[in-house]
Amino acid sequence: MTERTNEEPTGPAAGRRALARRPSNSREETPGGARMVRRLLDAGLLVFARRGYLAARVDDITAAAEVSHGTFYLYFKNKEALLHRLARECAEELDTLIVALSLLSTSLDEESLSRWLRDFVRVYQRYGPVVRIWFEAHDPDALMQSMADNVFEGLMAGLEQLVRHRLPAGADPAVASLAAVGMLERVSYYLTSHPEVFDEEAIVAVLYRMFAGLTFPAAGGAASTPGSGGRPVSR
Amino acid sequence: MTERTNEEPTGPAAGRRALARRPSNSREETPGGARMVRRLLDAGLLVFARRGYLAARVDDITAAAEVSHGTFYLYFKNKEALLHRLARECAEELDTLIVALSLLSTSLDEESLSRWLRDFVRVYQRYGPVVRIWFEAHDPDALMQSMADNVFEGLMAGLEQLVRHRLPAGADPAVASLAAVGMLERVSYYLTSHPEVFDEEAIVAVLYRMFAGLTFPAAGGAASTPGSGGRPVSR
Amino acid sequence: MTERTNEEPTGPAAGRRALARRPSNSREETPGGARMVRRLLDAGLLVFARRGYLAARVDDITAAAEVSHGTFYLYFKNKEALLHRLARECAEELDTLIVALSLLSTSLDEESLSRWLRDFVRVYQRYGPVVRIWFEAHDPDALMQSMADNVFEGLMAGLEQLVRHRLPAGADPAVASLAAVGMLERVSYYLTSHPEVFDEEAIVAVLYRMFAGLTFPAAGGAASTPGSGGRPVSR
Amino acid sequence: MTERTNEEPTGPAAGRRALARRPSNSREETPGGARMVRRLLDAGLLVFARRGYLAARVDDITAAAEVSHGTFYLYFKNKEALLHRLARECAEELDTLIVALSLLSTSLDEESLSRWLRDFVRVYQRYGPVVRIWFEAHDPDALMQSMADNVFEGLMAGLEQLVRHRLPAGADPAVASLAAVGMLERVSYYLTSHPEVFDEEAIVAVLYRMFAGLTFPAAGGAASTPGSGGRPVSR
DNA sequence: TATGAATGAGTGTTCATTCAT
DNA sequence: TATGAATGAACACTCATTCAT
Structure with missing residues (x-):
């Protein structure tokens, strides 16, 4: 019944389900993954410098990194x-x-x-x-x-x-x-x-x-x- | 620093409407008006110090000034x-x-x-x-x-x-x-x-x-x- | 620095700030407030009956209640x-x-x-x-x-x-x-x-x-x- | 019950593209294919029982079936x-x-x-x-x-x-x-x-x-x- | 055939601003 | 003049679906 929420899952089945779509260290262990993380970090630095942390939208960061919005959440839980x-x-x-x-x-x-x-x-x-x-x-x-x-x-x-x-x-x-x-x-x-x-x-x-x-x-x-x-x- | 703001209305009816509800200098010329402006300014300073400008909500300021939300816009166009x-x-x-x-x-x-x-x-x-x-x-x-x-x-x-x-x-x-x-x-x-x-x-x-x-x-x-x-x- | 989140505020200043924009019992104590709550509850019942709880969007409820989207959150924390x-x-x-x-x-x-x-x-x-x-x-x-x-x-x-x-x-x-x-x-x-x-x-x-x-x-x-x-x- | 789904593409190139990637009955005619379909169906039953149809994510199903996310769409058009x-x-x-x-x-x-x-x-x-x-x-x-x-x-x-x-x-x-x-x-x-x-x-x-x-x-x-x-x- | 990274549409939620009272 | 309810634009986040490998 409950809607999906931002809460960290803590139930017994949490481990298994978490694998597929959560930002995980495993994703970063591939060369491509590490590269994407780097790109987003650099874009973040750029955007934080330009607009400050609070004013920075995730969209600004993904635009700077030239990836889609959703990709951000593949690598980071949030801003x-x-x-x-x-x-x-x-x-x-x-x-x-x-x-x-x-x-x-x-x-x-x-x-x-x-x-x-x-x-x-x-x-x-x-x-x-x-x-x-x-x-x-x-x-x-x-x-x-x-x-x-x-x-x-x-x-x-x-x-x-x-x-x-x-x-x-x-x-x-x-x-x-x-x-x-x-x-x-x-x-x-x-x-x-x-x-x-x-x-x-x-x-x-x-x-x-x-x-x-x-x-x-x-x-x-x-x-x-x-x-x-x-x-x-x-x- | 900038927040999204509503642009000044420029349509045909703009002039008329502006009379009644805009914060006007005249309002400040009464002693009570000046006092209210001061209270809001001080509240603003307090809240900006506590939360920073971007994170400060107009509500925080009016709460700190102990006036109603709408009152703010009687004295200031916006934050x-x-x-x-x-x-x-x-x-x-x-x-x-x-x-x-x-x-x-x-x-x-x-x-x-x-x-x-x-x-x-x-x-x-x-x-x-x-x-x-x-x-x-x-x-x-x-x-x-x-x-x-x-x-x-x-x-x-x-x-x-x-x-x-x-x-x-x-x-x-x-x-x-x-x-x-x-x-x-x-x-x-x-x-x-x-x-x-x-x-x-x-x-x-x-x-x-x-x-x-x-x-x-x-x-x-x-x-x-x-x-x-x-x-x-x-x- | 932190973004505003859904968390229930728990700090010392929480009480004061909470008054203005949170759904509060106080809002419901006015006749108009009670009426709005009723309208939204009835709309919710209608929409849950029509589409089920999970599929019901807050927008469906506000549309059924003929109020704007934001109004919902004046009276309820969420669905x-x-x-x-x-x-x-x-x-x-x-x-x-x-x-x-x-x-x-x-x-x-x-x-x-x-x-x-x-x-x-x-x-x-x-x-x-x-x-x-x-x-x-x-x-x-x-x-x-x-x-x-x-x-x-x-x-x-x-x-x-x-x-x-x-x-x-x-x-x-x-x-x-x-x-x-x-x-x-x-x-x-x-x-x-x-x-x-x-x-x-x-x-x-x-x-x-x-x-x-x-x-x-x-x-x-x-x-x-x-x-x-x-x-x-x-x- | 319905979820938003992508409509069947109807543009000029639709026919061509459909060949390679659509779940086809032919895929099921191989023994391996039939086995995969069975695994996904059983996983679906499991997940629908656990979370209900609407809340079930394709990811939940593939996790339960222990196959990759993309595999699902090899065998089924969608949930x-x-x-x-x-x-x-x-x-x-x-x-x-x-x-x-x-x-x-x-x-x-x-x-x-x-x-x-x-x-x-x-x-x-x-x-x-x-x-x-x-x-x-x-x-x-x-x-x-x-x-x-x-x-x-x-x-x-x-x-x-x-x-x-x-x-x-x-x-x-x-x-x-x-x-x-x-x-x-x-x-x-x-x-x-x-x-x-x-x-x-x-x-x-x-x-x-x-x-x-x-x-x-x-x-x-x-x-x-x-x-x-x-x-x-x-x- | 199988994989999983990338995409983007959809929805929840916040809050600046307006306006009827 | 003061109030606070109502509005809606903006933004965060999720996940079905696609597609390069």
């Missing part, structure tokens, strides 16, 4: 499931960056910090929509919330390492790293949303200067002074 | 009109801040910069939802776009004044002020979204240190000893 | 909620009949049994679709199942009282009352689905004969003994 | 075609029973009537879903309607033979046989849907008692009491 999948990818990329950041903090120099910043900006170019959903999210589900928290805390902790020893007196290192994360995110966002205004190298260069100013100000800010004299006594 | 009205208010507040910022740049001291930062944070506490809509907006209408551009450019220009003369060589001052705006906005956002974590004074103090580091590094957190030497030996 | 409401009404009618049946069993005569049968047939004329949904239901929800069970058991028990003492030796009274319920239901169904073939009086007369045959066969089978005086002086 | 096929089988079985019933009516005894009832119950165990679709059908197609009518009329006529001569005076024999058919169908249904409650023998025994009560009341309800003498002294 949220696609977002979760993208978020997982994004979290993995950022986790890698966070590890690299923690390694940075011990041996710091312009080249490695710039490289890290460049890597961050590039990940952001791709996964920015996810990051912005994380940061702006209104009543996020538990999964999104926890991914966002993990990434945010990871970045905060990593940057705090960089920042903490040279901070101006009286400055809370937590707030300082918050400021650093915010700056990093917004600048990266601006780069992706106004690609015609600045280029990656200029952005990375300034981010480097600003972080250097936060992290080894004696050397850093000064760093760039042309004609500046000898190397810093410090260290 | 977008309310947003525009809030955006205008927000733009006015920020324009004031931008003027104050330009005055700051000539006579700079800790007290006045801190006061300006505190003022900014407070405006953000109230109008943050509008600012975020501006910054994140996907296909914004022309009005929203131009307000966002004006404010953004005003802030950029003001901060560039502060920043430009003391910037490390090689750093693009435009990018630097972009970074400053981003930091300012995100830190303010974090303050409003996590009021339990940091308090206003700590935030203002750090923002001051960071801006000071950018603006008068010699004095600044000590930040950048002028004439300090070259870059650290790499690796 | 299932309307069914539940009808089922509750039907259960109340049948409960009344079941009580009357239990009273019958002590003082039995042609007039009262015929009257009861006529009442049953009339309730069935109206609520037959619900009864058939109960009896045919495939994976019914818990509420429907329990209503169906209650009614079925009530009828079985009531009829068993009537039947038990005079039953042919060796006949399981439970099966006999099952047979009686089945006969009653199917004959009533046939009457409503082929109103042109038999009329109510003929149906009631035969049902009376058959039940009489089951209940007081000495008289019963004999009931028909010609010359047995015809029907009791009515009323 | 309705499978139902028609089952209905034809069911009609054949019931026609046999109807013939047997007409033979019964001349030489009636407990053993042969009980055997006939047992046969009916067993056919119902298998083809019950079809019978219920016939009886409940909402806007059935012409084929289903005519099969249902034939079977129903056959049963009615056969039972009327059994019933007519001994019926209580004043009872319309048509209604009486309607009641008999209804009782038979519902009791059989209950047996198949609640196999744990009653067993076949109990059901058949009671059906026999009830039919006997209808058919040779002289023997009567009382009927069945072996050795019971003449007809009860009335009143």
